[in-house]
Amino acid sequence: MEKGRLEAFSDGVIAIIITIMVISFKVPNNAGIASLTSIIPAFISYSLSFTYVGIYWNNHHHMFQAVTSINGAVLWANLVLLFWLSMIPFVTEWMGSNHFGKWPVICYGIVLLINAIAYAILVRALIRHHGKGSLLGRAFGADLKGKTTVGLYVVGIALCFISPWLGFVLYTVIAAIWFIPDKRIENEIFNKAETIT
Amino acid sequence: MEKGRLEAFSDGVIAIIITIMVISFKVPNNAGIASLTSIIPAFISYSLSFTYVGIYWNNHHHMFQAVTSINGAVLWANLVLLFWLSMIPFVTEWMGSNHFGKWPVICYGIVLLINAIAYAILVRALIRHHGKGSLLGRAFGADLKGKTTVGLYVVGIALCFISPWLGFVLYTVIAAIWFIPDKRIENEIFNKAETIT
Amino acid sequence: MEKGRLEAFSDGVIAIIITIMVISFKVPNNAGIASLTSIIPAFISYSLSFTYVGIYWNNHHHMFQAVTSINGAVLWANLVLLFWLSMIPFVTEWMGSNHFGKWPVICYGIVLLINAIAYAILVRALIRHHGKGSLLGRAFGADLKGKTTVGLYVVGIALCFISPWLGFVLYTVIAAIWFIPDKRIENEIFNKAETIT
Amino acid sequence: MEKGRLEAFSDGVIAIIITIMVISFKVPNNAGIASLTSIIPAFISYSLSFTYVGIYWNNHHHMFQAVTSINGAVLWANLVLLFWLSMIPFVTEWMGSNHFGKWPVICYGIVLLINAIAYAILVRALIRHHGKGSLLGRAFGADLKGKTTVGLYVVGIALCFISPWLGFVLYTVIAAIWFIPDKRIENEIFNKAETIT
Numbered sequence: 001m002e003k004g005r006l007e008a009f010s011d012g013v014i015a016i017i018i019t020i021m022v023i024s025f026k027v028p029n030n031a032g033i034a035s036l037t038s039i040i041p042a043f044i045s046y047s048l049s050f051t052y053v054g055i056y057w058n059n060h061h062h063m064f065q066a067v068t069s070i071n072g073a074v075l076w077a078n079l080v081l082l083f084w085l086s087m088i089p090f091v092t093e094w095m096g097s098n099h100f101g102k103w104p105v106i107c108y109g110i111v112l113l114i115n116a117i118a119y120a121i122l123v124r125a126l127i128r129h130h131g132k133g134s135l136l137g138r139a140f141g142a143d144l145k146g147k148t149t150v151g152l153y154v155v156g157i158a159l160c161f162i163s164p165w166l167g168f169v170l171y172t173v174i175a176a177i178w179f180i181p182d183k184r185i186e187n188e189i190f191n192k193a194e195t196i197t
Numbered sequence: 198m199e200k201g202r203l204e205a206f207s208d209g210v211i212a213i214i215i216t217i218m219v220i221s222f223k224v225p226n227n228a229g230i231a232s233l234t235s236i237i238p239a240f241i242s243y244s245l246s247f248t249y250v251g252i253y254w255n256n257h258h259h260m261f262q263a264v265t266s267i268n269g270a271v272l273w274a275n276l277v278l279l280f281w282l283s284m285i286p287f288v289t290e291w292m293g294s295n296h297f298g299k300w301p302v303i304c305y306g307i308v309l310l311i312n313a314i315a316y317a318i319l320v321r322a323l324i325r326h327h328g329k330g331s332l333l334g335r336a337f338g339a340d341l342k343g344k345t346t347v348g349l350y351v352v353g354i355a356l357c358f359i360s361p362w363l364g365f366v367l368y369t370v371i372a373a374i375w376f377i378p379d380k381r382i383e384n385e386i387f388n389k390a391e392t393i394t
Numbered sequence: 395m396e397k398g399r400l401e402a403f404s405d406g407v408i409a410i411i412i413t414i415m416v417i418s419f420k421v422p423n424n425a426g427i428a429s430l431t432s433i434i435p436a437f438i439s440y441s442l443s444f445t446y447v448g449i450y451w452n453n454h455h456h457m458f459q460a461v462t463s464i465n466g467a468v469l470w471a472n473l474v475l476l477f478w479l480s481m482i483p484f485v486t487e488w489m490g491s492n493h494f495g496k497w498p499v500i501c502y503g504i505v506l507l508i509n510a511i512a513y514a515i516l517v518r519a520l521i522r523h524h525g526k527g528s529l530l531g532r533a534f535g536a537d538l539k540g541k542t543t544v545g546l547y548v549v550g551i552a553l554c555f556i557s558p559w560l561g562f563v564l565y566t567v568i569a570a571i572w573f574i575p576d577k578r579i580e581n582e583i584f585n586k587a588e589t590i591t
Numbered sequence: 592m593e594k595g596r597l598e599a600f601s602d603g604v605i606a607i608i609i610t611i612m613v614i615s616f617k618v619p620n621n622a623g624i625a626s627l628t629s630i631i632p633a634f635i636s637y638s639l640s641f642t643y644v645g646i647y648w649n650n651h652h653h654m655f656q657a658v659t660s661i662n663g664a665v666l667w668a669n670l671v672l673l674f675w676l677s678m679i680p681f682v683t684e685w686m687g688s689n690h691f692g693k694w695p696v697i698c699y700g701i702v703l704l705i706n707a708i709a710y711a712i713l714v715r716a717l718i719r720h721h722g723k724g725s726l727l728g729r730a731f732g733a734d735l736k737g738k739t740t741v742g743l744y745v746v747g748i749a750l751c752f753i754s755p756w757l758g759f760v761l762y763t764v765i766a767a768i769w770f771i772p773d774k775r776i777e778n779e780i781f782n783k784a785e786t787i788t
Binding site for chain 3: 598599602603605606607609610611613614616618619620621622623624627638641645648649652653656770
């Protein structure tokens with residue numbers, strides 16, 4: 001199976017997820033500048049989610065450049081990822097409209113955690129399809145970065161029981177870690193080139 | 198006519214349908230974890246619909262890989278399918294917000310039934326265009342799977358008059374049957390290869 | 395300039411317009427079947443609009459297959475068409491939620507009229523760019539079909555002053571006329587082939 | 592990295608931004624023609640925003656035709672632009688629903704200003720990646736047009752303190768300046784061709 005339409009469909013769904021969150025901004029009823037302060041929490045919440053969905057899109061885009069073909073398992077692993085990405089607008093709005101209350105921030109973290117797991121499953125499905133010796137297989141290896149991230153989310157969720165802001169800060173730190181497109185694929189291409197020489 | 202833009206347009210519409218349903222999740226007004234229980238029915242309803250729309254996208258994607266060109270009839274059969282797929286968000290929200298009451302579950306089943314018929318019509322339009330001896334013609338044959346599905350939906354709708362949960366369970370079973378991308382196209386490619394040998 | 399991204403962007407916008415209308419369906423608060431009768435006008439209104447937007451997409455798709463390149467004027471004529479297509483969800487909802495009252499049906503007709511004019515302008519921009527002797531130039535000629543349609547919309551809008559249902563019926567008739575993808579492009583290809591022989 | 596999916600994703604997000612604004616039109620409760628007057632400010636606000644987003648899409652489309660490859664910095668500069676474009680629906684609705692009050696018009700201008708800066712940053716990221724001697728580098732040069740625009744927005748925002756309508760008029764003038772697709776890229780292609788001769 002070719003990867004073209006899977007990429008196009010994923011792009012479409014992610015584009016909608018990233019944009020639809022803006023609908024949840026309640027437009028103030030009056031024209032005063034003070035009324036904007038009421039949307040600051042929603043704006044912060046939206047900004048982090050936009051960054052996260054942007055990171056997923058970037059890395060998805062990046063990873064699929066190394067993909068040569070797909071199978072049924074990849075198709076479904078990808079849909080599971082899209083399903084959980086589509087939960088982000090809901091938790092974003094809940095977190096923003098409740099001014100970062102404990103449970104919304106915990107649920108936000110849980111959705112991010114599930115997404116990280118879904119992404120790791122997609123990575124595994126792709127490696128199983130391409131083989132461990134393939135570019136993807138060598139680039140991800142034991143996927144230490146993915147596993148560490150999962151661990152950090154668990155810590156972030158736990159921190160929320162002390163203060164939701166601690167959890168929120170850790171989520172932001174994880175976003176920063178992933179901000180730079182995943183270099184592992186490039187490194188592998190580079191290593192391969194070196195080995196040949 | 199080329200199939201490229203029909204695929205792209207269908208991907209776009211299906212991507213929006215699958216994502217737009219998430220808007221119907223009413224974000225709770227308070228930050229308590231208990232308030233999440235109120236969205237459980239909507240979440241279950243959304244999950245089944247996401248799976249169904251995902252299945253349609255998967256199979257649509259799959260079938261069009263065997264398509265070489267399209268005509269006006271295919272264009273319109275495809276639009277009819279998209280129209281009825283676009284009804285899924287409405288019945289999903291009705292079913293979820295009314296906690297799986299009898300009539301919403303029946304109407305949900307009717308929309309799924311009409312979609313199955315619309316898909317079967319699209320299959321027939323494609324076969325008429327490509328010929329019965331074509332890859333698609335041989336892969337689908339008398340389309341027994343499609344016909345059985347239509348029958349199962351009728352049973353599911355009838356079961357709702359006893360209990361809507363029975364109907365809902367049967368819809369879930371049908372989704373499970375279709376979960377695996379349709380192997381008939383691969384089988385036909387494989388058979389052909391064998392015959393040549 | 396290449397036409398690829400213009401097609402992709404138009405597909406995206408039209409896919410959203412056609413799907414977004416379904417959000418305007420107010421989900422009934424209760425689970426009774428009788429509550430569905432309240433959405434019948436919205437459903438009829440949606441069905442006609444879905445058909446119209448589908449027709450525009452079909453013909454846009456069709457026409458651009460004969461397009462070899464675009465320029466700034468085509469880009470903007472296309473955006474003007476997309477702007478007026480984006481007005482369809484608004485008049486659709488107004489017409490449906492007010493049970494086909496006189497002014498909503500008139501405004502619906504006016505939006506369709508402006509869209510027909512915008513499409514005709516896009517056709518002219520394409521012909522000016524490709525030349526009158528081009529495939530498009532010969533296929534559309536004086537664009538009699540386009541001009542007749544504009545006239546019919548004016549009649550339909552006028553009929554609303556007698557009864558909005560007369561106007562609505564005429565809009566449906568016009569949709570039926572355009573339902574079949576425009577054969578003029580195919581005819582021209584065929585004529586050309588014949589002349590060569 | 593190839594530019595294809597970045598273009599597709601940007602097209603998707605921009606298509607949603609441009610279309611989603613129409614949801615903010617509150618459909619009147621009654622069928623009288625007078626009730627339409629209440630949406631006139633929203634319509635004017637939507638028209639200007641549609642034009643602005645259309646201009647961004649046009650120029651983005653245009654600029655990327657001269658782009659041969661992308662890197663991580665371009666990917667993120669592009670996402671930052673998309674983020675701020677996604678703020679346009681919010682300020683559009685606020686401005687329209689508050690009948691062009693002072694603060695909404697100021698915030699609208701600020702969002703446009705930030706978008707202009709984000710676009711200029713994207714231009715710089717592309718030039719840094721392609722080199723100053725590249726087609727893009729020579730076409731944009733010191734990007735005088737971009738800098739003047741930024742200055743004009745600042746003037747427009749300042750004018751709002753006298754009257755928001757003055758600011759709004761200046762925003763419209765800036766849109767008119769950018770309405771025509773940026774000729775600098777064509778000029779550069781033309782110059783190069785001339786130099787060779």
